[in-house]
Amino acid sequence: MSTLRIAGVSKAFDGHPVLHDVHLTVQSGSLLALLGPSGSGKTTLLRLLCGFERADAGSIEIGGRRVADDTLHLPAEQRQIGYVPQEGALFPHLSVADNIVFGLPRAQRRTRHRVSELLELVGLPESCAHRAPQQLSGGQQQRVALARALAPAPGLVMLDEPFSSLDAALRVETRAAVARALAAAGATAVLVTHDQAEALSLGHEVAVLLNGRLVQTAAPQTLYRRPVTRELAAFVGEAVLLPGRVSAGFAHCALGALPLAQDTPATPGNVDVDVMLRPEQIDVLPHDAMRPGALDARVRDVTFQGQDAALTLELQLDPAQAPTPIRARVPGFRTPQPGERVRVAVGGEVSVYPR
Structure with missing residues (x-):
């Protein structure tokens, strides 16, 4: 478990500001939902946290370890971050078990380190281990993607709109399973989403980005009942x-x-x-x-x-x-x-x- 601290982070592309002086803290073991409409800057912030992009200003710390500032940019593979993309992005030519251990050292890949434990953690039977990803439902594939992200015991898990491609009933079921798995693993997590119901139901706290600015960070009920601006009130609900x-x-x-x-x-x-x-x-x-x-x-x-x-x-x-x-x-x-x-x-x- 690791606390995430973002201080004064800004980013522009071709002179066009995308993020403005973002300050945010995610406490160890909690799930923060980062909510915003398309173009709000939430995907850019995710990419900065993961190390896929370099910030123009500000600093990022994960578990007390600085990974980015004005003079430092630690590459993605050194940040100890688990990443769950929108579509799961599982390798179709590998079994579920081989997908889960893909990012581990070679010795642990050979022994399929923690595969049974991780499948149980995300609510899948051990019999899934030998199946191909395409033999699973969309919701099951997202759970496997989460198991893969948790396999190296990362300090932080980033979830990039992981439920957006699922139908309504499967989305609710998969959300609940993912939330249980993250809680059981004690993981610190950031869920990037434009779905307000998803953010309010899953996040211990919800941070709202509008036009590249962090408008409010609060518990879901506080955010919904007491938004700090009329624009935020009209956006959330x-x-x-x-x-x-x-x-x-x-x-x-x-x-x-x-x-x-x-x-x-x-x-x-x-x-x-x-x-x-x-x-x-x-x-x-x-x-x-x-x-x-x-x-x-x-x-x-x-x-x-x-x-x-x-x-x-x-x-x-x-x-x-x-x-x-x-x-x-x-x-x-x-x-x-x-x-x-x-x-x-x-x-x-x-x-x-x-x-």
């Missing part, structure tokens, strides 16, 4: 953003007087803000429901998604003005119909961003 004002510990907006999160920085009274809440915080009730503070609304659009449904609601607060559109989410079995009259109320606290 779905955000309802409404104009409002802060007064006496409440955010006043179209949905009424809503309690502020306890960790909201102190602000003077009557400050213009954007109020942020999540669609699932909006309780959609029958039109005849009696609940203090509930408001009348009309269902404009419905997107049914099986286990839940996304709604666009209209609040008619002032007959002289256009209705205020609100996004909400309800369980699938309680999906209303377009045009239906409902009542809405808000549960939980909200975040605010000064204008």
Whole structure:
């Protein structure tokens, strides 16, 4: 197990900045999910960590050992990093066992060092050892790729969107198996992904890169509930953003007087803000429901998604003005119909961003 420390790392290609002054620490034995959209710089950061590219500035330490700075660039093979690529990249002409021991010294390759142990670790039967990779499912191949990465007992494991090619059901199953294997091995790991559900469900912490800058690093629940900027709130999950004002510990907006999160920085009274809440915080009730503070609304659009449904609601607060559109989410079995009259109320606290 090794702690990863990144300090002030920057990188540009042909004069175009890709990463800006990135600072990040991954504690020993933990899994960090590095989340960002395409073009955010997450793949570049992965390549810098692995030693595939050289940083323009900053330093990288793995297990207290400096592997990169302004004057040092340790090559990839000397960094003791296990790497799991997107497609597994197993050798089709080698058996599963030979793939697992491929990066080990020759003597350990001959004895198929730890093959049985590693197969058990990633949740595969020992009988897989003699099979060809193409005889395995996609999820099984990714587990073999993880076993290969863990075989040399690396200080750090890098996973480059390893589940992106799997179908939805297999993706969930493989995620769980990989998470269990990493935890059992006590490995320090960085998962690079653009999948928000994947990052929030797997990461002990989630670090978000936007436009080459590290915007926030936090536990998944903190990141989702208290994003530090409105842009981050709109990127991680779905955000309802409404104009409002802060007064006496409440955010006043179209949905009424809503309690502020306890960790909201102190602000003077009557400050213009954007109020942020999540669609699932909006309780959609029958039109005849009696609940203090509930408001009348009309269902404009419905997107049914099986286990839940996304709604666009209209609040008619002032007959002289256009209705205020609100996004909400309800369980699938309680999906209303377009045009239906409902009542809405808000549960939980909200975040605010000064204008």
